[in-house]
Amino acid sequence: MDDLLQHFIVEARELIQQATDDLLALERDPAQAVHLGSAFRAVHTLKGSVGLFDFAPMGLALHAAEDLLGILRAGEGRIDGGVIDSLLECIGQMEHWVGTIEQTGQLPLDAAEEGYRLARVLRSQLDDGPASAAPAIPEADLGWVREMMARSHVPAPLRAQNKPLVAVRYTPRADCFFAGDDPIALLRSVPELMAVRLSNRDPWPPAAEIDPFACNIRIEALSGAGLDAVKAAFRFVPDQVTILEIIQSSGDHVDAAKTGPQATGQAAGAAGGGSARMLRVDAARIDRLADLVGEMVVAKNALSHLASQAGDGLDRKDLAHGLLASQAVIDRLVAEMHRAVMDVRMMPMRDIFRRFPRAVRDIAGQLGKAIDFSMEGEDVEADKAVVEGLFEPLLHVLRNAVGHGAEPEHLRLEAGKPARTRIVLRARRNGDRVMVEVEDDGRGIDPAAIRRAARERGVASADDIERMSDAEVVELIFAPGFSTASEVTDLSGRGVGMDAVRSAVERLGGQASVRSSRGRGATVHLSLPLTVVMTRIMAVRVSGELYGIPLDGVVETAFVPASRILPVRGAEAFVLRDRTLPLVRLADLLDLPRPAEPHSGMKVVVMAVGDELVGIAVDGFAERMDVLMRPMTGILAGAPGLMGTTLLGDGSVLMILDVPELIG
Template sequence: MIDELLAQFLIEGREQALEAGADLAALQRGPADPARLDRCFRAVHTLKGSADLLGLTPMGRVLHAAEDVLGRLRGGQGEGGDFSVLLEVADQVERWLDDLDTVGVLPESASAASQALIARLAGDGAAPQVAAADDWDGASAFPGRAGVAIRYRPRADGYFAGDDPIAIIKAVPDLAQLRVSLAEPVADPALYDPFRCTLVIEALSTAALPAVETALRLVRDQVALATLRAAEAFAPAGVEVETARRTLRIDAARVDQLADLSDQLVVAKGGLIELAAQAERGGDGQALGQALRAKQAELDRLVAALHTTVGQARMTPLAPLLGRFPRLVREIAATLGKPAALEIEGGEVEVDKAVVDGLFEPLLHLLRNALDHGVERPEARTAAGKPAQALVRLSARTVGDQAVIEVVDDGAGVDPARVRDRAVARGLIDATSAEAMSDAALVDLIFLPGFSTAETVSSVSGRGVGMDAVRAAVTRLGGRVEIDSRPGLGTTVRLALPIRMVLAKLLVVESAGERFGLPLDGVAEIARVPADRIFPIRAGRAFVLRDEVVPLVDLAQALGAEAGPSSDRVVVAGVGGEPVGFAVDAVVERIDAVVRPMAGLLAGARGVSGSTLTADGSVMLVLDLAELLA
């Protein structure tokens, strides 16, 4: 069981650590970005939970400290924030994951490394490193550089102790930059004490962190280190770094079925050769036609069967996912001091692998919430005539083309009045409209961003990885979330998810003040075409891209809007086999999204192939560029 969990953690943990690292690097460089900070916080939060579950104490501790720091930053405390130490935490976690991958345990140095990072995250001056670090920010010391930033503040009596700070820094491998300065100005040159060390040495090394640490091990308590990542190493801000490394386990019987089908296809193809030979000999046209039709029917059947089988191969049962929760729930319950049992049903329900992959975090959050906020304390339960041990049920079933997953607790339910007061207090709704809302509508408010019913911050949940994150995650998977609460009896959260989903890769662009999705498989490249490289050609405009004349279409005009202010961003897409440049106002990001075909009156809209829900719940149109130009 642990092995399976560890294997899962090695895959997911890595993705989360990578994601957190990329976000932290962007935050360190760029302006404050609450969405990025949120995402980072969630990644660290989940990593922490997994590390604790697997008994990786040093990793769990340092992630807990990192989560605290991120939580404060999210709360708007701590100006700017020092993301360099947080980045080091992300890096350290990645390295530990490597260790876990190769030897299955954390290295012996993990505790010490964890302690050191925690001390630096705390920044409370208690740890010797902090004294050296002050409020030092490695990134601002060496802007735009990659490597390990070093700040070395030798002890005042260092010269007497026989230390030569210059010799020590000289021993650091791969020095790229060096700065020397004095910690304090010389107040009176006449009283200058040449043997009281006031040196401050800042340096940048391009060697790996462990190598730098080794070189500085004797003065480690006087040194602050920060790992810097170069801006070029990451995609520009706003464009998601694709980190997902997905694996798919397929039932062997299905692979056999696929092999069988492909054999039959080979045989059917062989039959065509014989028919072609007959046609060449000029045989009976009608007989030939009938034979061809029979072959076509056979090919039809095979292709359809292949399509279905491949589709099924993507389907995977929920059991392994659901099986991860019992222990988590036990641990959460123990932490909270609320005895609880978890019942699991419906592990045999099969859904698309992509859906399964996206469900762990939302479900974990829902279970945490149920235990933390839903379930009452044992004394209160007994007083209310309920068994002291709470019951949480996690169940899955298939309804039509949807999988319905429910998290049901027998706790106190959600109090609509409290939700209303909180929502009003937080400015999410105004008091008058709140009065008119039904209880169900009020309870639904907990999905609003910025809402958290927890009165106090608890270590289990309630630090604002809110229900809005759950709804966003489920929306991304093409599903929806509902909540049903009966005061005093319990809460049911219901996720309805598509069993099959096709994720389309979309390039999100901005044109005429709106965002549109372009299918990424049609996009050849994104170019910058300055106005002076655009020339009129007949009725239209064109530009030269690598010796080829490419027609240029203003996307806003093609959509029937006013041409926007000219920007030099051009998306080059293949339309009918020819490249066409589409001028857009901005290229926003790349996303994986579930595209739904347009329905009803909009089905006939020209140039629109479907729509998708974005993470914030708004609808984005997905364009069919070929149809747009037709």
């Protein structure tokens, strides 16, 4: 993919999002002229960018959207649900097409037909009169075709072979010159022209009132070339041309076999390929990185000078002092470089949050639900991988909040609630974690319904389900394949439920939980690490080997006396500050031989596994460190219980364990 197309994709996504935000704001408050102007500018700029490429269907639809927004800006139209729906449909199609261009370098095969349909839908919203900036595409009228055929000289071989001809009626827009169109040049590019007729589109005004910058012609022509060749000549103006393939019959009868407009949408010189990975970064953060690199170079030179002095016989005490000082400087710079790189990767939650208002609106519209959606904490930042990885799970949670949580308006009014269901998406920072919540004030989760569905689907045994508390039962919504939907729709009932949310969040190193109050609503809580690139771990020893455990799941470490370790139904537990916790031996989880048990007690890592605390017995604790974790690849990719690996200072490989997965 060339650089120009790559920049177009980045800019197009930003403009599409800006237009979406403004249109949704206009729907809430049509009197806000600032949003109308901003939406117009976004669409206008996007249309101009599209003009650099051979994406005619996009330009056709965007031109119609720009005209409609222009009418609204001039106060000659009314902003209502139909107008917003049409504009959002157009913007949504642009987003889909930009994704296709990013993947393949060209528009899909049905883009021409869809672009024409969108343009017709948008122009149907325009009021009749001079405000309509572009003439409607004339319907096929075979009268003008017959007249052209009668006046033209069709070669005898063509008449004998009954070879189809192509008839063209091209009505340029009045402002076509400002769009860079040259109607006569387009006409001359049509191959095998056999007849041409020019006429005025509208009656000519008095000579003194003629606008020399407005086009007022209609071009009709016949060509002996193929239909595709003629369509290619008019691929940039498909909204202004009608193309008919004429099949000659006996006598004066002609039939229109195929009609336009149609156009292909291939990007010139654009090669297909995978999606581009780009990240926009504040220039100040790049400057900080450059400064740190400069300091690193100075530190490297100082170390090189020290090494040369060591070769010249520098005193051992002075050498040791110099090495310690150099190490301290390098340690400081590495720590600052780490923070600076993390800052570069940080993205505000706004980058994905702003994609949800339209999604919630569309889902609510499909289900006929009245939703009051709001967002909080959009400025909270997290690692790029965390922010981007949250889109799918959050979309699923919001879909559930609308589909399952929101009640019909009459039921809410009967219950003394506002007519519209309130759904809040919020993010906040909590130490080294990012907390994301989706809260609604709907019907809540019915534990009895969850119990019934869990029994029917065999999620757990009937006895276990009966012993569970209501809070534990509600957590069963995260069980694989669990769903309470009675029928399959586009939104639910396909056996892919909240388990997919929990799995996606856990892949990011996070946890998912839910709280609910019957009749008062539910809150899905996601806790995620601030970054997934650098991981702080604690090394532990077990059976003579060294393993890493992520510190974000470690609550504390403790030494448990042997007297506090109790056997419980073939397992073990221990008492920690008057609280009984389950005890699991890491050697057993890793299928390693148990070491000899010390009589005095055990060293235990207390970890949070879900909503419970569990003690992990180890042989010993080693150092805590920040490491660059690499995911498992090759035959170990997807191995249960392994998060990744890192290299230690001596060059050995340290395996980093996913203890909750090992226990599960």
